[in-house]
Amino acid sequence: MNHVLRRVVISPRPFANLNFTSLLINRKMASTRSYNDAIDALNSLQTPFAVIEARRKAGIRPDGDSVREMRGYLARIGYPSPRDLDPLNIIHVAGTKGKGSTCAFVDSILSRYRRKGGPPTKVGLLTSPHLIAVRERIRIDSSPISEETFAKYFFQVWDRLEANANIAADQVEPGTKPIYSRYLTLMSYHVFLSEGVDAAIYETGIGGEYDATNVVERPVASGISTLGIDHVYVLGGTVDKIAWHKAGIMKTGSPAFTIEQVPAAADVLKERAVEKGVNLKVLDVDPRLKDVNVRPDALFQKKNATLGVALAETVLQKLDPSFTPNPESLPQEFIEGLEQVVWRGRCEVKEEDKIIWHVDGAHTVDSLKMAARWFIHECAERSNAGPQVLIFNQQGRSEAVDFLDGLCNTVKQADPTGEGFKHVIFCTNVTYAATGYKRDFVNHQYNPADIEKMTQQKIFAEKWAVLDRSATISVMPSIEEAINTARSIADADGSGRKLQALITGSLHLVGGALGILEKADAL
């Protein structure tokens, strides 16, 4: 087993330094205020690892205060009433898996109407997490906002929060700023309203009820994608508890949609819909998708597409009274939107001379099984498929070791040869061997010592050795070295067949890997 620890460049930045960091940022901001300054300032809003640990130990979880605080911050940046968000015609999506994909379908469909002259005329999209760069979380007309636009609005929000530090003091503590992802959510409202967006698609961050995106009171529609287990610490360890949180995005007076769910989740969604007086529609896979080439050709993606279609139809009906859905068939704009959607890092295939890379950001038990089935399906379709290699990571979640059973067994069972992965490489999320993290990936929420010692990766390696005695297992300190290891295996193979590599377990891993494979920002 390769436990060689190379130089890992990380910046631990203890909590005690935060004030100093902010001072430096404030001083620098006055003169330059570039995108990089904005990302540094944003990174200073991350909750440090030590604080997260302390909260966990004390059992502190988000509650209703978090939405009230967001309202206070909105007031400080110039939007005192929740009605101020109405011009955005928000489509709000929650779920354990498929949120981002559903939002991407809606965005892609609406963009076809926009290009025809609308409505809508300008489409906003907020998603999380990011794959390559922070600014990709906030898109207008399907493109991440530019570095200049990001920096401009980032600092407008920053300055307004400071200038109005005492407004809405009954809702949020004076002088504070929202943490990282909440800041981006807050900023997105300002960006979209300032830029004249008239349809905005919002993916929730974690849960729904207490999520920062839940400040919206009158969404055009809410959609709940597939529910399962994730973020157990915040949301609870059973699917009914998780469903309670996600159901929090349904709003009285707005239509809500979901797809088939496991019974425990479906029951909670229905109960909460009744409580709120919401007409929740539970959709079977849309029969109009029969002749639509949704990729990958898998049930989970058809469910995401079904939800996307219903949400897009609802917003189009609101914006254009002459738009009437046809129950028999989908308009050409919908078909093109669904078939040509781009949602990077999910079920993506990249071919090189000696390797075919399969890249998927799955990071829950269920979605990793889905990714494993997709991978085997892809390999089975090729005549020249060589040995299978896995590159995996998941940082900062101790339960991630349990992801490995499903991944290992699904691949073995689904693989006609029954062989499974011949080589398994666990690496950290550090992008490059020599220079460490890209600025957009600096993460103070992980324990730096664990990354330096590759603690998590060694636990994964030990577990895999039990699951599959025949696999060759390596542990690598960076994504770049993991990719190079796979390339060396391909070089040494000599069978003339292409190595089949699956990169999965974390969107950060996948984003870093795509950047390396494309030798550039894959944005």
Ligand SMILES: Nc1ncnc2c1ncn2[C@@H]1O[C@H](COP(=O)(O)OP(=O)(O)OP(=O)(O)O)[C@@H](O)[C@H]1O
């Ligand atoms: N409906 C679904 N059910 C199960 N797995 C899914 C579903 N949709 C997507 N996936 C898997 O989950 C991965 C992430 O998809 P997506 O980005 O749509 O989810 P998400 O809900 O936004 O997740 P997160 O924000 O937690 O990363 C995909 O690459 C795919 O492997």
Ligand SMILES: [Mg+2]
């Ligand atoms: Mg998630």
Ligand SMILES: [Mg+2]
């Ligand atoms: Mg997402």
